[in-house]
Amino acid sequence: MSDAAQQSGRPLVFRGGTVLTMDDASTVLTDADVLVVDDRIAAVGPKLDVPEGTQEIDATGGVVMPGMIDTHRHMWQTAMRGYGADWTLTQYFVWYYLEHGKKFRPQDIAAGNRLAAIESLDAGVTTTVDWSHNLHTIDHGEAAVDALRSVPGRFVMAYGNIQAGPWEWSADPAVRSLLERLRDAGDDMMGVQMAFDVTGDPAFPEKAAFEVARDLGIPVTTHAGVWGATNDDGIRLMHENGFMTPETTYVHASTLTRDSYQRIAATGGSISVATESECSAGQGHAPTEQVLQYGIPVSLSMDTSVWWSGDMFSAMRATLNADRMAEHMEAHLKGDTITHLRLRAQQVVEWTTRGGAHALGRDDLGSLQPGKKADVVLIKNDASPVSFPLLNPYGHVAFQAQRGDVHTVLVDGRVVKSDGKLVGIDLAPVRSEIENTIEYLRGACGEEVWQQGMFPQMPEAEAAILDNPYQYTDYVDEGKRAGGEDRVLGR
Ligand SMILES: [Zn+2]
Secondary structure, three states: OOOHHHHOOOOEEEEEEEEEOOOOOOOEEEEEEEEEEOOEEEEEEOOOOOOOOOEEEEOOOOEEEEOEEEEEEOHHHHHHOOOOOOOOHHHHHHHHHHHHHHHOOHHHHHHHHHHHHHHHHHOOEEEEEEEEOEOOOHHHHHHHHHHHHOOOOEEEEEEOEOOOOHHHHOOOHHHHHHHHHHHHOOOOOEEEEEEOOOOOOOOOOOHHHHHHHHHHOOOEEEEEOEOOOEOHHHHHHHHHOOOOOOOOEEEEOOOOOHHHHHHHHHHOOEEEEOHHHHHHHOOOOOOHHHHHHHOOOEEEOOEOOOOOOOOHHHHHHHHHHHHHHHHHHHHHHOOOOOOOOOOOHHHHHHHHHHHHHHHOOOOOOOOOOOOOEOOEEEEOOOOOHHHOOOOOHHHHHHHHOOHHHEEEEEEOOEEEEEOOEEOOOOHHHHHHHHHHHHHHHHHHHOHHHHHHOOOOOOOOOHHHHHHOOOOOOOOOOHHHOOOOHHHHHOO
């Protein structure tokens, strides 16, 4: 750290901001202060008395809010930022799952993770779940963890491996040992989950992986309700076998029926809505109507920078837009007009702060209240014509602000971004390790394949891919695409 104030461990106070506490009462304070002492929020309120020597940050004209939380990001894919901008989900599966994912070396996973981790901090995302599903050797796993640890953010290593069945990689003693090490470290900067999907194969081969997770006491995160890939059968198998726990995260949960949403609601797990992804890739419509209807806890996520950005402003904006588009369209088809929107800016700000904290079982995150961890973001940009007037603070965060307006970021009480610039992070070596990875992948693919990769063609076994991209077994479910209306509409 180059920041002198932090080295001396001085307390720090944000002065005179609009404070979104995100507490149970949704308290918003204007012209208020937030005092941080060590790694905790010490006080929130107007004109606070602070200890002598406290560092002051002028928050006037800005919004002070909890650090944002992304509950599902394939951070390794940031090594190929923007490459798949025009992909469908099928093209993504073809490139990473079937053809080129295995080319990634441990240092390539690390390069993507490091860049994604830095990107998170820059955007005020203080906690990011690394849905790390290309760890096809333990060396890849170790490299992924080391890269995250090299960046002063809060992360959750969600360990996975698309190149093998979950029952296979989770049985590897080296993987188990790494998971135990992460679990037992008691490091609140690095959580651990297991990341795998349930194909719906009636033989339920994923059962063994769930048993490992249960034995180890590690939560599972799973892509559920993904059109053509996972559906109600996976949810039902999990439920019937007792693996739907409150700690479980269901990512997307788009193409499911009422039956599955009821099972999720009844068992207390949460849904990670990745709307920008769902709008573009084809998993199904973001299930915002369903989470509201069934009272399911919800967080937001960005999924992957191979298509999209890694900032939660985009997540909030996309989520409001998609929900409102659906609500309007449904009404218009009946000749009706929506006069009051069901999903409000306040809700998406909640989902990206306290919603994420709840999903991770981290009630010490996600709100600005005395005693909570000091993960804090100041949105303020006096040079920007978009910074005023600040009339509706939730609306301002969701629709007006962007990552360039993230002025100050604290993680665990430590300043990682100050006055709009990352602190103590040198991008030059990060840039060169990314360049090394791109040069290697490009060479390994060959230039023609690399160029075509932005618009991959279906390989020979086309039908099988459309039915089930998770080709761990020979199981093919004809129902994955059939009878879609109920699943599309979540009925
Ligand atoms: Zn995903």
